[in-house]
Amino acid sequence: MPIRPWPIRPLALLAALAAAGCAARMEMHEMHHPAGYSSDVSTVQVLSALVGGKNVFIPSTIVVTDSGPRSLSLFNATEMPHGFAIAALGIEKVLPPGEEVLIELPPLQGGQVLRVHCHMHPPHRAATLVVLPSK
Numbered sequence: 001m002p003i004r005p006w007p008i009r010p011l012a013l014l015a016a017l018a019a020a021g022c023a024a025r026m027e028m029h030e031m032h033h034p035a036g037y038s039s040d041v042s043t044v045q046v047l048s049a050l051v052g053g054k055n056v057f058i059p060s061t062i063v064v065t066d067s068g069p070r071s072l073s074l075f076n077a078t079e080m081p082h083g084f085a086i087a088a089l090g091i092e093k094v095l096p097p098g099e100e101v102l103i104e105l106p107p108l109q110g111g112q113v114l115r116v117h118c119h120m121h122p123p124h125r126a127a128t129l130v131v132l133p134s135k
Helices: 010-031
Strands: 043-051 054-058 061-065 071-076 082-086 091-095 100-104 112-116 127-132
Touching: 043 061, 043 082, 071 091, 082 112, 091 100
Parallel strands: 043 071, 061 127
Antiparallel strands: 043 054, 071 100, 082 091, 112 127
16 A cells, blocks of 8 residues: 555645645735726737637736727737627627737726627637726
8 A cells, every 4th residue: 555645635635735725825814805907908919819729818808997008019820810899889890810910909997897809709718808998
């Protein structure tokens, strides 16, 4: 019978560590309430790519503040055109293969979570634009 260096089961150890981490994050959250967020990024880069046979946007969650970044740099790494649309903002662009397209964002309001999708191919994976309130 092999000797275990730890007297505790691995799953029990993981559960205990996860619970301790959750409690620590909860404590920090209760102690710190930010009045808003800031960003030193002027342009967020987004990639349209084929991963595991699925067309996806990377990152799948795009985060900006209501004071900036003000633009998205979109690059289509696939061999066919794809779309990039945020219906709530009236944005709808075609991304040519192997090319970069710059989109200027309109004024945004913090607290919004908006759907990003390929308007040319509805089955493709969607993404999310999250707008945080700024300081």
